[in-house]
Amino acid sequence: MKNKINLYIIEYAINSLLSQKYKTFFVTSVLTALVFLLSSLFFITNSIKYELNSTLEALPEITVQKIKAGRHYDIDISVVDEILEITGVESAIARVWGYYYFENAGVNFSIIGLDEYEEQYKNSFVKVAKELDFSKPSMIVGVGVKKIMDKNYYKEYFNFIKPNGTLKKVDITGVFSGDTELESNDVIVMSNESVREIFDMDKSKATDIVVRVANHNEISTIASKIKLLYPDSRVVTKDDLKISYQNIFDYKSGIFLALFVISLFTFFIIIYDKASGLSSEQKREIGILKAIGWRVDDVLREKFYEGFIVSFFSYMLGIIVALAFVYILKAPLLQNIFTGYSQLKTSFNLPFVLDVQTLALIFFLSVPIYIAAIIIPSWRSATLEADEVIR
Amino acid sequence: MIKLKNIIKQYEVNSQNIVMALKGIDLHIKEGELVVLRGASGSGKSTVLSLIAALSKPTSGEVIVGGDRISKLPDNFASDFRRHSIGFVFQKYNLMPILSAKENIILPLVPMNLSSDEIEEKLKRVLKMFQIEHKENQLVKNLSGGEQQRVAIARANINNPKIILADEPTANLDEKLSLAFIEILKELKEEGKTIVIATHDPLFFGLEIVDREIEIYQGSIV
Numbered sequence: 304m305k306n307k308i309n310l311y312i313i314e315y316a317i318n319s320l321l322s323q324k325y326k327t328f329f330v331t332s333v334l335t336a337l338v339f340l341l342s343s344l345f346f347i348t349n350s351i352k353y354e355l356n357s358t359l360e361a362l363p364e365i366t367v368q369k370i371k372a373g374r375h376y377d378i379d380i381s382v383v384d385e386i387l388e389i390t391g392v393e394s395a396i397a398r399v400w401g402y403y404y405f406e407n408a409g410v411n412f413s414i415i416g417l418d419e420y421e422e423q424y425k426n427s428f429v430k431v432a433k434e435l436d437f438s439k440p441s442m443i444v445g446v447g448v449k450k451i452m453d454k455n456y457y458k459e460y461f462n463f464i465k466p467n468g469t470l471k472k473v474d475i476t477g478v479f480s481g482d483t484e485l486e487s488n489d490v491i492v493m494s495n496e497s498v499r500e501i502f503d504m505d506k507s508k509a510t511d512i513v514v515r516v517a518n519h520n521e522i523s524t525i526a527s528k529i530k531l532l533y534p535d536s537r538v539v540t541k542d543d544l545k546i547s548y549q550n551i552f553d554y555k556s557g558i559f560l561a562l563f564v565i566s567l568f569t570f571f572i573i574i575y576d577k578a579s580g581l582s583s584e585q586k587r588e589i590g591i592l593k594a595i596g597w598r599v600d601d602v603l604r605e606k607f608y609e610g611f612i613v614s615f616f617s618y619m620l621g622i623i624v625a626l627a628f629v630y631i632l633k634a635p636l637l638q639n640i641f642t643g644y645s646q647l648k649t650s651f652n653l654p655f656v657l658d659v660q661t662l663a664l665i666f667f668l669s670v671p672i673y674i675a676a677i678i679i680p681s682w683r684s685a686t687l688e689a690d691e692v693i694r
Numbered sequence: 695m696i697k698l699k700n701i702i703k704q705y706e707v708n709s710q711n712i713v714m715a716l717k718g719i720d721l722h723i724k725e726g727e728l729v730v731l732r733g734a735s736g737s738g739k740s741t742v743l744s745l746i747a748a749l750s751k752p753t754s755g756e757v758i759v760g761g762d763r764i765s766k767l768p769d770n771f772a773s774d775f776r777r778h779s780i781g782f783v784f785q786k787y788n789l790m791p792i793l794s795a796k797e798n799i800i801l802p803l804v805p806m807n808l809s810s811d812e813i814e815e816k817l818k819r820v821l822k823m824f825q826i827e828h829k830e831n832q833l834v835k836n837l838s839g840g841e842q843q844r845v846a847i848a849r850a851n852i853n854n855p856k857i858i859l860a861d862e863p864t865a866n867l868d869e870k871l872s873l874a875f876i877e878i879l880k881e882l883k884e885e886g887k888t889i890v891i892a893t894h895d896p897l898f899f900g901l902e903i904v905d906r907e908i909e910i911y912q913g914s915i916v
Contacts, residue, residue, distance in 0.1 A: 309804070309805070309807040311800075311803075312804055312805065315797075315801075315804055318792070318793060587788075591788045592801070593749075593773060594776065594784075595801055595802040596773055596774070596776045596778075596780075596802045597777075597802075597804075597805050598769075598773040598774065599770060600770070601804075686769065688749065688750045690750035693784070
């Protein structure tokens with residue numbers, strides 16, 4: 304009774320690998336490290352792309368800011384009414400927000416104001432507006448902000464220092480969970496009134512105005528009309544913001560590309576070394592096998608199993624370690640390269656994104672290439688006269 | 695059984711250095727014969743064995759074994775021929791030091807994908823025949839020279855081939871072990887195997903079991 308798969312050849316391949324345990328361990332370690340590095344880079348990039356796309360989807364269609372001497376100034380709230388008169392504009396909301404520098408921790412918080420009875424310009428703020436107590440100074444903070452405040456003993460409230468040096472005490476009433484981690488980590492949401500007080504902003508002013516358009520094809524036309532109405536304004540569309548975000552990300556992905564090239568370069572050096580020839584001991588082994596009746600295809604099958612066992616094991620191990628590194632340990636060192644634009648770098652969780660294409664790409668970059676590097680020199684030796692090899 | 699017709703074998707050491715190993719050898723060995731090829735080192739004895747085992751091809755001439763012209767066999771057919779018809783005992787045994795005695799012995803069977811019962815049956819036969827049952831699980835690198843040779847002979851016989859070729863089989867053995875090897879030869883001859891031994895060990899000269907001694911000198915039969 305014959306089996307289709309020759310288990311004895313597989314057993315021989317395993318024995319052969321175990322007999323050279325130091326060499327096998329070294330090759331497996333290097334391959335695993337390379338697969339791990341490549342996979343980690345791919346996983347982080349995929350997660351950030353996913354996060355970025357989610358963030359971009361939540362961006363306002365048009366943002367209007369007042370510009371004076373090339374700098375951003377507060378805009379008159381009355382502009383909202385005039386924008387609403389433009390045909391095609393569905394809504395226009397004045398936003399009150401700014402950055403607050405918390406000196407003790409050396410980080411910036413993004414403070415965003417909401418109005419209880421006003422339409423919210425972001426889905427994630429609808430729930431927050433319901434939870435927020437507008438009757439007293441209170442705030443809902445992002446996860447990263449909460450951690451920083453806890454560390455600095457502000458567990459129930461926080462004292463903001465106003466521009467005139469006096470303090471504004473605001474109670475922490477909840478933790479904010481936005482559409483994405485990138486968006487919500489450094490955010491503090493409170494009433495518009497509180498934000499104005501902290502930043503000493505006039506009631507008739509807003510930081511900017513966000514405009515929602517009924518027909519998405521009309522965004523650029525409406526943006527042009529606003530620009531004509533207010534030549535001293537900067538009108539930014541969603542597409543402009545997308546490009547800006549992408550530019551930041553592309554810069555990061557340049558670093559990724561460099562690491563990727565280094566990994567591949569190292570891998571191909573190993574492959575070149577393997578493919579350039581066998582040791583006399585390995586040639587002799589092939590010669591003996593042929594002398595006792597193994598055919599060329601038997602020898603190659605055995606070498607295939609050897610290569611497959613080492614490379615597939617390294618591939619699986621590299622992927623598992625990379626998954627743990629990126630999604631459990633939060634990619635220490637590597638993540639900061641890619642997420643530098645977050646105000647708070649603490650407590651940033653990469654969303655779990657695992658696509659088959661990435662796994663397949665890493666597989667084809669590692670397993671078949673390594674197997675080929677084993678098979679080709681073995682084939683060269685196996686096709687020589689056995690006598691020539693073992694003499 | 696084995697016919698070598700006007701065999702010439704040249705080895706190209708490099709483009710300016712060609713060694714003539716055999717210079718037109720004619721040889722006929724009958725079935726069941728035990729033939730000793732004698733001669734000094736480099737005379738061409740091992741080359742003759744290598745050609746009979748289809749481990750190399752002659753530069754010109756024909757090697758016919760059991761009616762098949764093996765000197766023209768393609769590589770994979772030559773492997774099949776060796777697997778089924780030839781048992782080769784190499785001078786340095788050519789065992790895999792990292793494998794056990796048992797694993798070495800069954801190595802020729804590995805590509806055949808036989809059932810474990812078939813392998814076990816063949817293994818038991820040779821282990822018993824060459825008295826190495828008690829060593830089957832030891833790594834061959836830990837065995838003595840004589841034991842290693844028995845493993846090599848067992849491996850050569852695992853497929854019960856009709857032809858046994860031995861290249862300088864006693865070169866690494868003391869006299870006692872060499873005599874033990876001759877006892878093994880007797881058994882193999884009694885089984886009807888055709889045996890060709892390449893040696894310069896005088897122990898084989900004039901032996902009762904040897905049917906013929908053929909002297910090879912500088913690539914020619916004298």
